[in-house]
Amino acid sequence: MQEVSHTRPLAGRRALVTGSSSGIGLAIAEALAKAGAAVVVHxxxxxxxxxxxxxQIADAHLVPCVFLEGDMSNADAITGLIEQAQAALGGLDILVNNAGVQFTARTENFPIERWQSVLNINLTGCFVAIKAALPAMQQQGFGRIVNIASVHGLVASVEKAAYVAAKHGLVGLTKVVALENAEQGITCxxxxxxxxxxxxxxxxxxxRAERDQLTEADARRALVQDKQPMSRMTAPAAIGDLVRFLCSDSGQTLTGAALPVDGGWTAQ
Ligand SMILES: NC(=O)c1ccc[n+]([C@@H]2O[C@H](COP(=O)([O-])OP(=O)(O)OC[C@H]3O[C@@H](n4cnc5c(N)ncnc54)[C@H](O)[C@@H]3O)[C@@H](O)[C@H]2O)c1
Incomplete structure (x- = not known):
């Protein structure tokens, strides 16, 4: 029995991970399922x-796992997604706002439609999902909200006006939600x-490869070395492990934080 709770620390928890059909979101969904949580892949x-x-996730980890659609740039679709996730899993304990997009251009050339869609998906979509998920979390006295921001929520880079603005906004939203729910068993x-x-x-x-006539491997290394003292990229699974920790009982007083996993980028 003890061994089960040690290896499946999230058994009985119900999680929605937005944008989890690929990349970091998929690794987070896998990590939560491995820890015993029922998961909505989106x-x-x-x-x-x-x-x-x-x-595949349900079979590998012996947990309930369903797939739901929902455009994160559409408020009604997001509210519907939260309701469907609650219905599919019988409630929601964990919300991971991971879906996100990138567009790069200098500010004077940045198309307004691109600005709006990056802000909609990367910031407003997270706000709408949190707003929809909070009442039931408050009622049950438990919730874990994890927003996948970026180093660009802490520092800036050129040609990323919308992304940097949205991710800084997401870090601010995270702090507000943490403060408002500090006594409700909810961390953010x-x-x-x-x-x-x-x-x-x-x-x-x-x-970068095209600009500097580099191989893809050399271009990847050059991009990372521009910013990070550590020249390796982080594995998506490492982000999954951190989310699992934040959702565990050990994470119960860790709230309102913006945690860099950045090879030293923001230590400089
Ligand atoms: N990869 C990195 O280096 C990095 C660094 C810092 C932060 N991030 C953040 O991590 C998150 C995941 O990115 P990733 O690297 O795994 O990229 P990815 O492109 O593999 O994943 C993005 C996910 O978001 C979903 N998505 C995009 N627009 C959507 C929309 N309108 N509606 C619903 N879903 C939508 C996609 O379907 C996909 O599943 C993003 O928020 C990104 O900003 C990534």
């Missing part, structure tokens, strides 16, 4: 693909990764 992939992914934290090896960075690697 993303923009076709139903059949999403359902196959959910079935932001994780601020540096470079993580996923699809979202692939375009930036390709652009």
């Amino acid at each position: 993303g923009l992939v076709p139903q059949a693909e999403g359902q196959a992914l959910a079935a 934290n932001a994780i601020c990764p540096g470079w993580v090896d996923t699809a979202i960075v692939a375009k930036q690697v390709t652009a």
Whole structure:
């Protein structure tokens, strides 16, 4: 019995991870399922693909796992997603706001539609999801909210006006939600990764390779070394492990934090 609670510290918990059909979100969904949580996998992939992914996670970790769609730039769709997740799992204890997009251009050339869509998905979508999930968490006296921000929630880089604004906003939102719910058994934290090896960075690697006539491998290394004292990217699974810790009983007083996982980027 003791061994079960040690290896499955999240048994009985119910989690929604947005944008979990790929990359960091998928690694978080896997880490939570491995720890025993029932999980909603969410993303923009076709139903059949999403359902196959959910079935794979359910089989591998022997937990309930379902796939749900929902456009994170649409407030009604997000509210519907939270309701469907609550219905599918019988409630929601853990919300991980992970879905996000990137667009790069200098500020004077930044298309307003791109600014709005990055802000909608990376910031407003998180606010709407938290707003919809909070009442039931408050009622049950337990909740874990984890926002996947970025080092760009703490410092800036050129050509990322919308992304940096949204992620700084997400760190601020995290602190407000943590303060408002400090006595309700609910924690809210932001994780601020540096470079993580996923699809979202692939375009930036390709652009760097073309600009400097480098191989993809050399371009990846050059991008990381521009910013991080450690020249390796973080593995998505490492972010999953940190989310699992934040959702565990040991994380109960860790709230309102913006935690860098960035190879020393923001230590400089
Ligand atoms: N990869 C990195 O280096 C890095 C660093 C810091 C922060 N992040 C953040 O981590 C999060 C995950 O990124 P990733 O690297 O895994 O990239 P990714 O592109 O693999 O994942 C992004 C996910 O968001 C989903 N998504 C995007 N727009 C959506 C929308 N409108 N509605 C619903 N879902 C939508 C996608 O379907 C996908 O599942 C993002 O918030 C990103 O900003 C990534």
